[in-house]
Amino acid sequence: MTHSLPVQYNFSLRDLNTFGVQASAHAYLPVTSVDTLQDVKRDTDLVAMPRLVLGGGSNILLTRDFPGLVLHVGIKGIEIVDEDADATYVRAAAGENWHQFVQWTLAHGLGGLENLSLIPGSVGAAPIQNIGAYGIEIKDLFHSLTLFDFETGEQTTLNKAECMFGYRDSVFKHRLRDRAVVLDVTFALPKQWQPNLRYADVTNELAARSITQPTAQDISAAVIAIRTRKLPDPAVIGNAGSFFKNPVVTTAQRDALLQRYPQMVNYAQPDGSVKLAAGWLIDQCGWKGKTAGAAGVYENQALVLVNRGGASGAEIAQLAAAIQADVAQRFDVQLEPEPIFL
Ligand code: EPU
Numbered sequence: 001m002t003h004s005l006p007v008q009y010n011f012s013l014r015d016l017n018t019f020g021v022q023a024s025a026h027a028y029l030p031v032t033s034v035d036t037l038q039d040v041k042r043d044t045d046l047v048a049m050p051r052l053v054l055g056g057g058s059n060i061l062l063t064r065d066f067p068g069l070v071l072h073v074g075i076k077g078i079e080i081v082d083e084d085a086d087a088t089y090v091r092a093a094a095g096e097n098w099h100q101f102v103q104w105t106l107a108h109g110l111g112g113l114e115n116l117s118l119i120p121g122s123v124g125a126a127p128i129q130n131i132g133a134y135g136i137e138i139k140d141l142f143h144s145l146t147l148f149d150f151e152t153g154e155q156t157t158l159n160k161a162e163c164m165f166g167y168r169d170s171v172f173k174h175r176l177r178d179r180a181v182v183l184d185v186t187f188a189l190p191k192q193w194q195p196n197l198r199y200a201d202v203t204n205e206l207a208a209r210s211i212t213q214p215t216a217q218d219i220s221a222a223v224i225a226i227r228t229r230k231l232p233d234p235a236v237i238g239n240a241g242s243f244f245k246n247p248v249v250t251t252a253q254r255d256a257l258l259q260r261y262p263q264m265v266n267y268a269q270p271d272g273s274v275k276l277a278a279g280w281l282i283d284q285c286g287w288k289g290k291t292a293g294a295a296g297v298y299e300n301q302a303l304v305l306v307n308r309g310g311a312s313g314a315e316i317a318q319l320a321a322a323i324q325a326d327v328a329q330r331f332d333v334q335l336e337p338e339p340i341f342l
């Protein structure tokens with residue numbers, strides 16, 4: 001097999017996933033432009049391999065070696081592409097770091113993404129799971145994205161409806177999984193910026209800083225402080241943020257649970273369903289701060305699983321399964337993982 005593409009074989013992915021677990025890719029290729037993807041599409045060996053598209057590696061659990069081709073998206077560039085009476089349209093390439101992109105928008109006087117400060121990962125990965133925090137999801141500011149489709153070999157633009165965004169969900173976790181590679185994402189940042197202060201964590205942090213009329217930059221600083229307190233820095237301790245989604249139940253299920261657990265944290269949703277706090281459920285089962293082998297549950301947030309050093313992906317998956325079993329037994333609620341398992 002000879003390729004003109006700089007493919008590397010038997011490539012370690014340890015430094016490319018924020019859990020920091022060891023796993024190897026049969027083949028690995030950095031993607032710096034869409035031309036690389038067109039070359040892969042034309043290469044009969046490479047295109048036949050199972051494919052994994054990797055961005056910042058912050059939403060994946062590698063439980064085994066990957067027997068195919070890892071495409072590591074590193075396409076760079078940020079620009080303001082348009083503006084109208086309502087919004088400024090900013091396009092960022094998929095390989096840009098998410099947090100640095102948010103800071104770029106704020107430095108250019110464009111508010112909107114500040115509540116999403118310090119989320120690990122890349123711009124291209126953000127729409128895959130519709131990242132969200134402190135009352136905002138990217139779907140709220142999303143305009144469109146460009147992707148490369150391996151099925152057709154074409155570049156396509158998707159609008160918001162076509163992405164089928166849900167809670168930590170999109171078309172890229174379903175129909176387009178491993179088939180599409182996001183090339184860039186365009187956001188519509190509102191001209192009439194309003195602070196989003198729906199979360200008490202944010203208003204409390206601003207109050208502690210004696211800020212009454214926060215700017216987007218103030219909110220970003222507050223969110224950075226909150227996240228730094230609650231969530232482990234992946235550069236220091238391996239993790240993938242929240243490991244489980246917050247489960248959605250019916251009001252009847254909530255009411256039955258509240259009979260037994262009057263303190264249970266729950267949030268009514270606009271559609272009439274109810275979201276429970278998975279961190280609270282796991283905490284109640286006594287898992288917070290626990291260690292199982294080299295895997296563990298973070299001390300300050302029970303929803304975050306950590307690699308305490310040298311854990312394998314399988315070990316972390318085993319811990320996750322034990323937590324799911326406990327929560328199911330005690331609360332009759334099934335927790336669903338947020339990261340993609342491989
Ligand atoms: N709680 C506990 N014990 C814990 C953890 C949480 O009792 O160990 C309780 C808290 O006291 C609070 C509630 O559970 O009443 C919710 O906790 P928190 O505010 O920390 O938020 P979360 O629901 O656990 C979600 C997102 C986070 C996002 C925050 C803020 C999911 C799966 N997680 O966490 O997103 O930053 O809200 O908006 O929706 C991520 O997806 O990786 C992530 C970090």
